[in-house]
Amino acid sequence: MKQMKLGVVGCGNISDAYLRGGANSKIVAVKSVTDINPDSAKTKAETHGVSAVTYDEMLADPDVQIIINLTVPQAHAEISKLALQAGKHVYSEKPFAVTFSEAQELVRVADDRKLRIGSAPDTFLGAGHQTVRKLIDEGRIGTVTGGAVTFATPGMEMWHPNPFFFFQKGGGPVLDIGCYPITQLVNCLGPVRSVVAHASKGQEKRTITSDLHKGEQVTVEVPTTVNGILDFANGANVSFTASWDIWKHQRKPIELYGTEGSILNPDPNFFGGAVKISARNGDWEAIDISTQPFGKPNQPAGEGREVANYRMAGVYDMAAAINSGRSHRANGGLALHVLEIMESLERASSENRRIYTETSCERPATVPQGEGEEVFLAE
Ligand SMILES: NC(=O)c1ccc[n+]([C@@H]2O[C@H](COP(=O)([O-])OP(=O)(O)OC[C@H]3O[C@@H](n4cnc5c(N)ncnc54)[C@H](O)[C@@H]3O)[C@@H](O)[C@H]2O)c1
Numbered sequence: 415m416k417q418m419k420l421g422v423v424g425c426g427n428i429s430d431a432y433l434r435g436g437a438n439s440k441i442v443a444v445k446s447v448t449d450i451n452p453d454s455a456k457t458k459a460e461t462h463g464v465s466a467v468t469y470d471e472m473l474a475d476p477d478v479q480i481i482i483n484l485t486v487p488q489a490h491a492e493i494s495k496l497a498l499q500a501g502k503h504v505y506s507e508k509p510f511a512v513t514f515s516e517a518q519e520l521v522r523v524a525d526d527r528k529l530r531i532g533s534a535p536d537t538f539l540g541a542g543h544q545t546v547r548k549l550i551d552e553g554r555i556g557t558v559t560g561g562a563v564t565f566a567t568p569g570m571e572m573w574h575p576n577p578f579f580f581f582q583k584g585g586g587p588v589l590d591i592g593c594y595p596i597t598q599l600v601n602c603l604g605p606v607r608s609v610v611a612h613a614s615k616g617q618e619k620r621t622i623t624s625d626l627h628k629g630e631q632v633t634v635e636v637p638t639t640v641n642g643i644l645d646f647a648n649g650a651n652v653s654f655t656a657s658w659d660i661w662k663h664q665r666k667p668i669e670l671y672g673t674e675g676s677i678l679n680p681d682p683n684f685f686g687g688a689v690k691i692s693a694r695n696g697d698w699e700a701i702d703i704s705t706q707p708f709g710k711p712n713q714p715a716g717e718g719r720e721v722a723n724y725r726m727a728g729v730y731d732m733a734a735a736i737n738s739g740r741s742h743r744a745n746g747g748l749a750l751h752v753l754e755i756m757e758s759l760e761r762a763s764s765e766n767r768r769i770y771t772e773t774s775c776e777r778p779a780t781v782p783q784g785e786g787e788e789v790f791l792a793e
Contacts, residue, residue, distance in 0.1 A: 415791065417443045418733040421472040421502075423493055424484035425449040425458040427575065428507060428725070432482055433462040435726025441733050441787050442480070442726075448472050450485075469493075473500035480505055480530075480733065487584040491516040494531070498523045503530040503736060505729050508593045510749040512584030514757045521746045530736055533749035535594045536728025538601045540685025541709020544781045545701055546670070546677055547602050549691060551780070555672030558603055561652035563595040563644075564665035565683075569658040571622045571632065578632050580658075581620065586636035587656040588756045594682040595654070595668050596644070596752050602670070602679075603646045605774040606755045611642030613763035616659030642759045647774070654759070685709060686722030705783045727787070734790035743778035751775040 436444035459466035481497035483506040511517040524531035668679035680687020686709035711720035728744035735742035758769040
């Protein structure tokens with residue numbers, strides 16, 4: 415297929431991962447970048463050999479077919495809507511939007527115009543998570559009856575250069591990181607029927623310790639610890655913890671429990687990792703993930719460790735899907751359902767009741783075995 419040209423909006427921390435992913439692809443190529451702060455766009459454009467433009471210029475460029483929205487969460491819906499109204503397909507970083515109603519509107523606008531809309535997380539396309547999906551589909555742990563999710567760290571103010579947005583409306587650990595395990599669970603188990611939850615705030619104000627804003631305080635507007643239960647339509651009963659109030663723990667990112675055994679699912683913030691399975695209460699057995707794409711470690715993660723980070727895989731899939739006319743995996747229907755689940759967790763707590771979801775979605779197709787982005791071209 416002919417390489418599809420991308421325009422990147424938002425030249426902050428995560429943009430390098432996308433610009434690197436775009437530089438080595440046969441399916442897509444970044445043509446231009448833009449930012450509300452033109453100096454940020456200029457710097458990224460020079461580093462990655464693309465052009466820096468205004469957003470209006472990007473939207474008016476007929477070569478640009480997909481807009482990649484890497485702005486802060488609070489700007490996602492507005493930037494994505496402008497792109498759709500200009501006739502561009504959109505792929506957004508997570509969260510898809512900060513409210514369910516904004517996300518519903520985006521899906522409506524995309525559908526009306528017959529444009530594609532996609533959203534991170536795309537980590538579920540990675541080798542670790544696809545391997546888990548296949549083990550479940552093969553019935554290796556029987557019927558999945560339950561599970562446990564833990565995404566817990568001390569916070570973001572100690573490493574992110576601009577941590578303010580994480581603690582404002584539209585931030586918080588559920589919207590920021592909960593989307594990773596929830597998307598992987600929906601990929602494996604299907605849609606969620608209802609949720610209950612209790613949410614709390616560990617601190618009213620936090621002091622930033624990362625360099626740029628060191629010593630400044632940020633007021634916390636959102637709950638920073640949420641414990642909930644996800645009741646899946648297939649009957650699975652999964653406990654869910656997302657927190658920025660925890661220094662240290664020993665819980666696994668995702669455990670899945672079935673009538674015939676259990677599975678340990680690796681960290682859904684990355685693409686690879688160790689997959690383990692037990693037959694009933696037998697020993698844990700390590701499962702090889704190397705036959706799936708997007709699993710080899712490719713990014714240093716400190717202390718000599720490496721992780722697999724293939725952010726852009728969802729865009730490769732979306733571009734190849736537009737070309738062949740099939741549906742793409744990290745799609746608006748999935749992102750909308752995941753966002754509704756996340757918003758429902760906070761509402762279940764603030765309204766002190768069980769919330770039933772309005773939306774549902776199909777499980778995305780599994781990723782074929784093979785190497786790299788090419789797997790999406792063969793479909
Ligand atoms: N940093 C990470 O490791 C990471 C990982 C995965 C996903 N994300 C997600 O990616 C998004 C961006 O995160 P980040 O860490 O790069 O944030 P960031 O604050 O470093 O960068 C955001 C950029 O968007 C620009 N921007 C804001 N509003 C804009 C607008 N209206 N128009 C044009 N540009 C605008 C800002 O000037 C900034 O350069 C967030 O939604 C975040 O949740 C980040």
